[in-house]
Amino acid sequence: MPNNINLVNDLFMILPQVILLLTIFVNIFVISFAKQEKSFVVYLSSLFALAVASFLYIFSAVSVNYSAFFGALQLNKFALFFSILICVSAFGVLLISKKTLKLCKKFQAEFYSMMLCAVLGSLFLVQASDLVSVFVSLEFLSISTYFLIGYFKDERISVESSLKYFVTSCLVSAIMLYGFSFLYGVTSTTNMSQILNILINQHFLMTPLNVFAFILIFAAIAFKTSIFPFHMWTSDVYKGAPVTIAAFLSLVPKFAGFALLLKFLPFSIVSVFLIYIVSIATISIGNLLAIRENDLKKFMAYSTIAQAGFILSAFCAYKNAFNLSPAFFYMLIYLFMNLGAWCAVEIFINKTGFSKIDDFSGFAYVNPPVALGFAVCLLSLAGLPITGGFWAKFYLLKSIFFAGEIFWLLFVVVLLNTILGVFYYVKIIKAMYVKPINKAVIKQSIMPFSTLSSLILLICSVFVLYSGFFPQNVKNFVDKYAEITYSIE
Amino acid sequence: MKDFFVTNSWIISFLPLWSALLIMFFKGLNIYENKEITSLLTLGASFLGFFWSLGLLGCCLQIANFNYEIMVPFLNVGLLSLSFGFLIDNLSVLMLLIVTSVSFAVQLYSRTYMANDKEFHRFFVYLNLFNFSMLSLVMSPNLLQMYVFWELVGVCSYLLIGFWFKRPSAAKAATKAFLINRIGDFAFLASICALGAFSFWFWKFSNVPFLDFSALNGAALSVLGTTTPLVFFLISLGFVLAACTKSAQIPLHVWLVDAMEGPTPVSALIHAATMVAAGVFLIARVYPFLNYSPVAMSIIAWIGVLTAFIMAVIAIFQNDIKKMLAFSTSSQLGFMMVALGVGGYSAALFHLTTHAYFKALLFLCAGAVIHSVNLQDMRYMGELRKSIPFVAGCYLIGVCAISGILLSGFWSKEAIFYILADTSNFGLLALALLSSLLTVIYMLRSYFMIFEGKYNGTLKTFHIPPWGIKFPILLLVMPSVFLGWLVNEPFKTFIKTPLALPKLGNYEILFALSLIIIVIGVLLAFVLYYNGIKEKIKISFIRKFRKFAQQGLYFNKFYEFLIEKLFLKITRYAYLFDKYLVDGVVNFWGLCVQVKSKFLLFWQNGNILSYSTVGVAGLCLLMVVFLLGFSVYMLEVWL
Amino acid sequence: MSLALLAFAPLIFSAFIASPLMPNNPVIIRRSAKFFGVLIFAYSILFLYFFKPEYSGYQFLQSFQLPFLSAFESGCAFGLDGVSLVLVLLTNFIFLLALIASKGAVNKKHKLYYSMFFILQTAVLGVFSAKDLLLFFVFWELELIPMYILISVFGSGKKEYSAMKFLLYTFFGSLFILGAIIALVYFYSIGSGVVTFDIEQLASVKSFEYPLWAEILMFFGFFVGFAVKLPVFPLHTWLPDAHVDAPTPVSMLLAGVLLKMGAYGLIKFNLSFFPDWFDLCSSLIIILGVVNVLYAAFIAFAQTDLKKLVAYSSISHMGLVLIGLGALTIVSMSGAVFQLVAHGLVSAALFMLVGIIYKRTKTREIADLGGISQKMPVASSFALLFVLTTLGVPLLSGFVAELLVFLGAMSSDLGVFIKVFLIVGLFGMILTAGYFLVAYKKVFWGNLLPKYLHINDLTAHELLVLMCLAVSVIFFGVFPNTLLGIFEGTLDGILKLI
Secondary structure: OOOOOOHHHHHHHOHHHHHHHHHHHHHHHHHHHOOHHHHHHHHHHHHHHHHHHHHHHHHOOOOOOEEEOOOOEEEOHHHHHHHHHHHHHHHHHHHHHHHHHHOOOOOHHHHHHHHHHHHHHHHHHHHEOEHHHHHHHHHHHHHHHHHHHOOOOOOHHHHHHHHHHHHHHHHHHHHHHHHHHHHHHHHOOOEHHHHHHHHHHOOHHHOHHHHHHHHHHHHHHHHHHOOOOOOOHHHHHHHHOOHHHHHHHHHHHHHHHHHHHHHHHHHOOOHHHHHHHHHHHHHHHHHHHHHOOOEHHHHHHHHHHHHHHHHHHHHHHHHOOOOOHHHHHHHHHHHHHHHHHHHHHHHHHHHHOOOEOHHHOOHHHHOHHHHHHHHHHHHHHHOOOOOHHHHHHHHHHHHHHHOOHHHHHHHHHHHHHHHHHHHHHHHHHHHHHOOOOOHHHHHHOOOOOOHHHHHHHHHHHHHHHHHHHOHHHHHHHHHHHOOOOOOOO | OHHHHHHOOHHHHHHHHHHHHHHHHHHHOOOOOOHHHHHHHHHHHHHHHHHHHHHHHHHHHHOOOOEEEEEEEEEEEOOEEEEEEEEEEHHHHHHHHHHHHHHHHHHHHHHHHOOOOOOHHHHHHHHHHHHHHHHHHHOOOEHHHHHHHHHHHHHHHHHHHHHHOOOHHHHHHHHHHHHHHHHHHHHHHHHHHHHHHHOHHHHHHHOOOOOEHHHHHHHHHHHHHHOOHHHHHHHHHHHHHHHHHHOOOOOOOHHHHHHHHOOHHHHHHHHHHOHHHHHHHHHHHOHHHHOOOHHHHHHHHHHHHHHHHHHHHHHHOOOEHHHHHHHHHHHHHHHHHHHHHOOOHHHHHHHHHHHHHHHHHHHHHHHHHHHHHOOOEHHHOOOHHHHOHHHHHHHHHHHHHHHOOOOHHHHHHHHHHHHHHHOOOHHHHHHHHHHHHHHHHHHHHHHHHHHOOOOOOOOOOOOOOOHHHHHHHHHHHHHHHHHHHHHHHHHHHHOOOOOOOOOOOOOHHHHHHHHHHHHHHHHHHHHHHOOOOOOOOOOHHHHHHHHHHHOHHHHHHHHHHHHHHHHHHHHHHHHHHHHHHHHHHHHHHHHHHHHHHHHHHHHOOOOHHHHHHHHHHHHHHHHHHHHHHHHHHHHHHHO | OOHHHHHHHHHHHHHHHHOOOOOOOHHHHHHHHHHHHHHHHHHHHHHHHHOOOOOOOOEEEEEOOOOOOOOOOOOOEEEEOHHHHHHHHHHHHHHHHHHHHHHHHOOOOHHHHHHHHHHHHHHHHHHHHEOEHHHHHHHHHHOHHHHHHHHHHHOOOOHHHHHHHHHHHHHHHHHHHHHHHHHHHHHHHHHHOOOOOEHHHHHOOOOOOOOHHHHHHHHHHHHHHHHHHOOOOOOOOHHHHHHHHOOHHHHHHHHHHHHHHHHHHHHHHHHHHOHHHHHHOHHHHHHHHHHHHHHHHHHHHOOOEHHHHHHHHHHHHHHHHHHHHHHOOHHHHHHHHHHHHHHHHHHHHHHHHHHHHHHHHOOOEHHHOOOHHHOOHHHHHHHHHHHHHHHOOOOOHHHHHHHHHHHHHHOOOOOHHHHHHHHHHHOHHHHHHHHHHHHHHHHHOOOOOHHHOOOOOOOHHHHHHHHHHHHHHHHHHHOHHHHHHHHHHHHHHHHOOO
16 A cells, blocks of 8 residues: 655656646636637637547556556556547547537537547546545546537436436445445455455455355446446437537546446456446347337447447456457447447437437438448447447457356357347438438428537547457557556555 | 261261351341241251261161260369360260251241241241250260250240240240249259269269260269169159150149240151250150159150050040140150060160151141131131142141051050060050050041041131142151161161160061051041041930140149148238248347437436436446345355 | 559559549549440450469469558458459459449449449458458458448449348358457467467468367357358348349349358368368358258249349359359369359350349339340340350350269268258259249340330440450350369368368
8 A cells, every 4th residue: 555645756647638638727817717619719728638638648658557646547548548538538528529518509618628528527437446536537427428418408408318327326426435335344444456355365256245246337438338227318318419519428427437347347256247247138128129220329328238238248248368458449449330330320410409229211312421420430339340330349249258168158149139230220321221211301401510520520430440350459559558457565 | 987976976966056147147237138048057056967867877877886985074173173075976966866857847848837037037046056055965974964955944944935925825835834844954954963973983083074875884883882772863853854844744744735825847847856855865865864763764665655645545636736736745745654664675765766757747736727718727627728729738738647557657656565565564564555546636636627528727728838848748757658667677776775685576466456456446537537527426425525635634723722822822921921021030130229329319308307216327327236136146255 | 463452553543533633524434434444454464474373372462561451460462372363353343344234323422332333342352352360351341431431322223222231141241250260360379479460370270279169269250151142042142132122233233242251261261270170060051052042043933033043043153153162062162162253254245134123114023024026136145145145045154053063062972861962952943944934034124014115225334244245255155264263272182171
């Protein structure tokens, strides 16, 4: 246990967070004293801060393993990876949210600040290594998210979904705290590496209490990553939230949640089996729900449930030689394919005001480039070649199979579920390419579509294709981070 | 010179192919309207072929047991090597002569007969293709090549029967003919495959080209050595079945009558003289093999004699001239079969030879008659001897020949009776003799109905056949008259029975019997039919039988029933099975998923309370599962 | 001679056609597509020229050092053996003809059509030339979406349903393949300590070295996957729907090329990886083949739709391939591979003809057609030629395949029961003749219906396509050795494994 504090070093370690924090302060200052028109400055500065943070994370030394603030935070390889994912996806979401915000015409600057707050919370959560810091950063993330979801406060549905998210989140936080209390009760410490140490050394891993605690803590993870059994809010909240916030929800909190899961995985021997069961349930439920869904945002919500299930199943194999690489690979590809898909959804919804899959009819002949990009991202989500999604799924399946005979049931379930995935993702492609052109959509699409969103879509689809053609390059990048390190003393 | 004829004998069959291709090529140029060139090419090919065959005949007569083969590889896979080639021996030379000469006459005839048809060139293309296939068939050195051209003559026959495809009846007849022949092809191919497979190593070790006729004897022994006699019998049965379909034997004869939908020259050439004889030819070729299966041989004999008899009975009641002739063809082929079945190899082929000429003659005459009165129903003819005496005379010669009234048919049939008596098959002999009597009756009946009695038609003026039609008929009259006397004795040495020759006893009584039968037949025919058909006999049994026989003993009806009521129904049920059960299972899974999806969506009701409940309940469920599992695990550890 | 270039050239062309560089002018797009098609075909001819048939292993080996399409211990490796070379040539030939045939059949969204078309070609060429299991699978899956688009956008009838059924069914099959691939690599790695996807390396393991149950599962995994594609009863129901609702050129491709992928997989994987299992299951495979032949023929009798009839006949003919492979003699297997080519040519031609008839009469119902031979003599002659080829009339390519399959199967060392069953399978030749000739008679012969008085005969490009197919059908029927010689060595090598 570190008993001295080197403030400079510690602050240097959380430099990206510091930058984000400063940007938030500056932004709030600007908002308070400047006029509405200055929101562009806020926008730019937020972007800049996120860019710098991403840059710092991407280019920081990989082999870092640093514990700071009396062990409250710990920066290690996998935390670094999640930080990169979070910053990059937040950067992307921020870029595509400009158009959405134009629709409501006010308080734009606050939006950016709140998003930065959520990112900040996620980053702290990813790096937290103390039960207290975990809880605090989780709440930090959640509270910013309530605000973001209910951002269109004039719209009833937006506020309603914010409330739903809030209520569920509170419930889940309480459950998690309950779980924490067990851990603390057993070990009398809040430092996670110490807890782990004690659990292992004193054979607490084998007690029912431990199982109990882990499942309680798992509730929070399930909520953040919208997996079974806390997946049900997803469709309602995504439907009510602004498009870009839905995109945000499908990325940043999810990554944070998975990071949390990784932290707690060693805390119980049942964890792998729990994930096993939960991932089977999640994939199946997500896929089955998505099959009949016609609302675009709800559809994306169910799709993210299924995708989260896939990622979760990749964690099953973490103990073996293949460690975290497949899960990380999947997450990286997921970031881009999901973001790309949301870009297309954003473009479509904001351009036409329609939000049903059927309204996509003939979209490929109205706007070929966007449709093509969307199609690429959807194919990747479905796991068809030659896209990154195919390799991600293949890598996932391979590692599950190689993990041992116990996991072969999961293997079969994942395999079978990909059929459902192909069915519903191709349904959108069918709407875009096969159905006759929807005249109403053309009439409605008076607004010019956001070039920024298209750009992000382009980048995402190019990356998806690139990772399809050169999966080894992506894998090499991921492999650098794919190692879990606990400092057990 | 001799070598030149023999080594280039393949040209006999390739000449028609080349002329077919040339005609097609010229026609393809779309500038070609000249019918003369077409017929000249065709006739030239046949004539040259005939000439060439004569040269080969010379060789064969000079050298006893002449045998020459040329081989070209067709395909090689692994140890299997199949080849095409040409075999020149007495049998093939005989067949070559028959085919080329009859085709020459028929083609000459067609030149006039088809002159006004728009599709003149197509007709000759088909005819040439047929000649190519038929000639290659008779020159085949091995079973495989025989099968190949066996099917190709079938295809040509299909094309020619369906030549006037605008007529639905012709289209139907062509399809039917091909399909029934297909049964024979199936049997043939199955037998070839089985024979080849069971004697595969024999061919390899004996170093004879695969499936070659020259070593069938050894192959038969090898098959017998590797499998059971039952399998051997089945293989033989395949050959028998194949021969029966091609040669229109019972019960697969039904296609031949319908095949009369084709132009009359086609009926003369293909469905009387040459192609239908291929079945007999096949049996003759695989004789060394079949000889090891006495049961198969007797099956051939019995099928043959039954066909000869039953077809003759049916022929008596036919009113359509061509159909009558078709049944007669079937019946005559039955004679050949019965001879083969008892080992009368030479007699069968002799009858084949004579039959080719007189049956072609009859058909060509029938064509001339049809040409002049424009219909085929004999009931509306009569008294035609006065308007077309030439045709009447030639037809009468044909009738005499086929009935065995001292012209060529007499000698060949006599040979068959001899062999039957010689092998003591008296049952067969009796039936054969009876059939012979019936032959006299139905042939004379047709002659009387057409040429004698009173004219029953409506036509005032008759189309008098030109020389283009008369001359080919005349060409065929000659062999019909003289062939029997001339080659009766030399034939026995020319075509020898490959295996143990039955010793020919002296059966004067048979000779006398045949003569008596002829006399009885002629008298009966005179009494019954000289003045048109006597409808006086009103006994209901006979009337019923007449109807029964006119319908060809309802073989057709029976098959139609089998196919339409049984087979097609089964296929329809199979389709329903496929559509609703096999495919239904597939779609059922889709439905299941949809239902599950609906069930899950039902819970997505937007109610936060139920969401939380599900969440907490799920969590509790997980806890229960794990705590239970955990306790079980602990229990196991503890125990 | 770069195989990768051959496989990826269509993909590049596809990108080129889809890109804004290509003007949106149907004529230009069509002509340049044809030009590309000719280029690819010509290039593949070169491979034939340099191919050494006496050598049974892979030739023209090529693998990438770049991390291109390779990860997870797999490599981007290409290679051709005799069987794949034949199929590559067939693919390029049929694709070229389908391109020519597209002129009348496709008259909208040309960019989409031709770009999908070329992606499909890449997928098929990749399947046939991949030397790496994973690469093979990538191409195998790549085929799905272009085909889906081609059927669902350009098809007719219940095209969306059929396309989706095709997609899901084929994907379902490919999941089995994926599972088997992963399992195979896993067990290989357990045995040898090396994780590899290289086909040659994996095939070098003798059978029965893996756990028994795993071998059974893997064998049937591969088998089911390829059986869906081939298709084998009862996994065939996607085929009639997909074939019927696809546009003419796509039906040509489906029947002419894509079905062959299943048979190729059976030879390449089931047979090379598990020769002993294949040997053990040979009776089962033959029985399946016979059932396929007869069952599909039976159903074809009940069809009223001309295209469906041809589709079911395809299934029936693929049964022959199964029989040939199941018998495991060099003769029967050569017959099976020969049948792939023969059926590829003839089914393409038959679908083309159905398309030609449909274009003119606007119907495919046999009952609504009649006597059109009077207006289309050339088309009807071609139709007859191809119908006769399917029936297995000698001196046409279908016969050689049939003869070799049955002769080879009869001479294999199977039991008497199976041999009797084979003869029952041969009965299919009568059934095939039955439904085809009756349909031919009803469509082309008989009285011309008055509503078809205006229809006209073949156009130049239709004539060209049919002529090419007719010439090749006759050529391979008369000179089968030209084709057999290419793949005999390869099959010999495979059979030595047993």
